[in-house]
Amino acid sequence: MPSCRYDFAAVEEGTYAWWESEGFFKPSPPSSPGKKAYTLPMPPPNVTGRLHMGHAMFVALQDILARFHRMRGRPTLWLPGTDHAGIATQMLVEREVVAEGGTREGMGRDAFLERAWAYKADKGGQIVDQIRRLGASADWTREKFTLDPKVRIK
Numbered sequence: 001m002p003s004c005r006y007d008f009a010a011v012e013e014g015t016y017a018w019w020e021s022e023g024f025f026k027p028s029p030p031s032s033p034g035k036k037a038y039t040l041p042m043p044p045p046n047v048t049g050r051l052h053m054g055h056a057m058f059v060a061l062q063d064i065l066a067r068f069h070r071m072r073g074r075p076t077l078w079l080p081g082t083d084h085a086g087i088a089t090q091m092l093v094e095r096e097v098v099a100e101g102g103t104r105e106g107m108g109r110d111a112f113l114e115r116a117w118a119y120k121a122d123k124g125g126q127i128v129d130q131i132r133r134l135g136a137s138a139d140w141t142r143e144k145f146t147l148d149p150k151v152r153i154k
Contacts, residue, residue: 005030009023012133012135013133016132016135017074019029019137020140024079024137025137025138025139026077026139027075027076027077027139028075029075029087034074035074035075035111036071036074037074037076037077037135038065038066038069038074038075038076038077038104039076039077039079040062040065040066040076040077040078040139041064041079041080041081042058042078042079042080042081043144044081044082044083044129045056045080045082045083045093045128045131045142046082046083046084046085046088046089046127047084047085047089047120047123047124047127047145048085048089048123050089050126050127050130051127051134052132055127055130055131056134059104059131059134059136060134062078062136063135063136063137065083066078066137066138067137070137076141077139078134078136078137078138079138079139079142079143079144080131080138080139080140080142080143080144081127081143081144081145081146082124082126082127082143082145082146084120084145084146084147089116089119089120090104090116092113092119093112093119096115096119097112097115099129123147126146128140
């Protein structure tokens with residue numbers, strides 16, 4: 001008897017890429033007059049982290065809300081972002097420096113900051129990629145990072 005296994009790798013990545021390219025996760029004009037917009041900010045996961053059950057739960061619940069309001073005809077924005085996790089980032093970068101035989105103090109502030117930004121560039125997208133693999137319908141064209149100069153808190 002032939003095996004009928006679902007091959008998620010062959011289906012889901014392409015489907016998700018198509019959803020994004022078609023703009024399905026972007027807010028659209030209301031389908032009927034008087035529909036108020038619905039905005040849902042993603043609690044920003046840390047750039048140093050990997051997905052855990054708490055993240056999976058918030059992604060599932062917020063995705064349900066975003067899709068529900070879209071189906072009701074409301075322009076819906078699920079705004080994604082990541083947090084800098086300054087202390088955790090410092091700790092992880094410092095571990096790398098120590099493993100190489102150096103110290104944070106020995107390399108100086110500017111060099112350490114440069115190294116921290118390089119760490120963020122290298123590892124920062126890991127949790128976002130995992131959230132996307134869950135099928136999260138956030139508008140990734142608007143993704144924000146807490147230390148982005150364009151993000152201003154007033």
